[in-house]
Amino acid sequence: xxxxxxxxxxxxxxxxxxxxxxxxxxxxxxxxxxxxxxxxxxxxxxxxxxxxxxxxxxxxxxxxxxxxxxxxxxxxxxxxxxxxxxxxxxxxxxxxxxxxxxxxxxxxxxxxxxxxxxxxxxxxxxxxxxxxxxxxxxxxxxxxxxxxxxxxxxxxxxxxxxxxxxxxxxxxxxxxxxxxxxxxxxxx
Amino acid sequence: xxxxxxxxxxxxxxxxxxxxxxxxxxxxxxxxxxxxxxxxxxxxxxxxxxxxxxxxxxxxxxxxxxxxxxxxxxxxxxxxxxxxxxxxxxxxxxxxxxxxxxxxxxxxxxxxxxxxxxxxxxxxx
Numbered sequence: 001x002x003x004x005x006x007x008x009x010x011x012x013x014x015x016x017x018x019x020x021x022x023x024x025x026x027x028x029x030x031x032x033x034x035x036x037x038x039x040x041x042x043x044x045x046x047x048x049x050x051x052x053x054x055x056x057x058x059x060x061x062x063x064x065x066x067x068x069x070x071x072x073x074x075x076x077x078x079x080x081x082x083x084x085x086x087x088x089x090x091x092x093x094x095x096x097x098x099x100x101x102x103x104x105x106x107x108x109x110x111x112x113x114x115x116x117x118x119x120x121x122x123x124x125x126x127x128x129x130x131x132x133x134x135x136x137x138x139x140x141x142x143x144x145x146x147x148x149x150x151x152x153x154x155x156x157x158x159x160x161x162x163x164x165x166x167x168x169x170x171x172x173x174x175x176x177x178x179x180x181x182x183x184x185x186x187x188x
Numbered sequence: 189x190x191x192x193x194x195x196x197x198x199x200x201x202x203x204x205x206x207x208x209x210x211x212x213x214x215x216x217x218x219x220x221x222x223x224x225x226x227x228x229x230x231x232x233x234x235x236x237x238x239x240x241x242x243x244x245x246x247x248x249x250x251x252x253x254x255x256x257x258x259x260x261x262x263x264x265x266x267x268x269x270x271x272x273x274x275x276x277x278x279x280x281x282x283x284x285x286x287x288x289x290x291x292x293x294x295x296x297x298x299x300x301x302x303x304x305x306x307x308x309x310x311x312x313x
Contacts, residue, residue: 121302124309127274128266136269140302148300150276155269168309175310 007166009033010134015160019173025094025180029170032087033160036080036105048072081106085159090170092177098122098139100156112154116181118142120150122174124167135164137171215240275301 002020009015013034020028052068084105091099097115104110120140126133137156143149162170219240226234267273280298288294 121305123301123305125274125301127269129269138269140275149281150272153270153272153275158269171305171309175306 005166005169008163010132010161010163015162015166017162017166017169019169025177026092027173027177028089028091029173030087030089031157031160031162031166031170033085035086036084041076045072048075077106080104081108088157088160090156090174092174094177094180100154102159114139114141114154119178122171122178124164124171125153134161135167136161137167 002018004016004018007015007017015034016032018030018032020030022028048068048071052064056062056064081104085102086105087101087103089101089103091101093099093116095116097113098119100112100114102110118141120142122137122139124135125138126135129136136158139154139156140150141152141154143151157167157170218234219237223237226232276298283297285297286295
């Protein structure tokens with residue numbers, strides 16, 4: 001079963017959360033950010049080309065125009081492939097682990113898998129980020145020596161930055177699956 | 189260590205007052221009195237008058253940069269989102285757990301973030 005709800009990111013952009021339950025102990029939560037807008041792309045391209053035309057008018061060197069076109073193309077490709085994240089998803093499989101996937105606008109997907117033995121908890125933490133205090137979801141990794149300690153913090157949904165209402169939904173879904181670990185410790 | 193007035197503090201204050209007036213008058217003489225007059229008095233080894241203008245400018249620019257530098261240092265020393273310093277610190281790790289007594293206010297301690305999250309975000313049924 002899948003359901004999709006609309007929320008807002010920390011900066012006010014509209015995002016959508018999609019929850020899918022694959023089985024009793026497996027859930028997928030995907031946050032989709034807004035697509036690349038045509039108007040912002042046109043605005044950036046026009047600004048670069050106007051600046052290049054201004055430079056050309058000053059310097060009478062036609063290489064400036066070709067360089068501007070080249071820079072625009074390369075910049076767009078680099079932005080779509082390395083910067084613009086369309087969808088971030090979290091796949092929680094009860095006895096196996098947690099998989100975090102980021103899908104870029106060019107189609108590239110980057111995946112990280114954390115096995116359940118390393119996961120201590122999934123919590124909503126608040127921290128200072130760029131002159132603001134934001135809530136963000138993070139996975140706490142277990143410290144092998146100290147059972148109470150946290151060895152590492154893995155922040156999730158870094159580029160879409162959902163607000164607290166969306167994070168609470170994701171948190172509740174994750175906790176339902178993580179609680180099953182404690183009630184059914186059959187594997188060592 | 190109270191900030192109340194004391195006789196020694198009055199003396200220090202007056203000495204500083206006299207010293208700062210002396211320094212100011214000396215600075216004005218250095219900046220405004222022509223070099224030839226100073227040479228005729230025998231004061232030939234004073235620094236160039238260029239510095240009478242340059243040093244205040246250096247000072248003001250340093251104050252302006254200090255504002256920006258402090259802002260930047262603050263930003264750099266903020267813990268990143270993936271650091272454990274946002275969750276705990278040395279004092280919290282080493283805290284001792286006091287025993288729970290009935291009918292008494294619980295002792296002050298650092299509550300782990302998992303417990304805080306459960307209390308805030310999971311509704312108790």
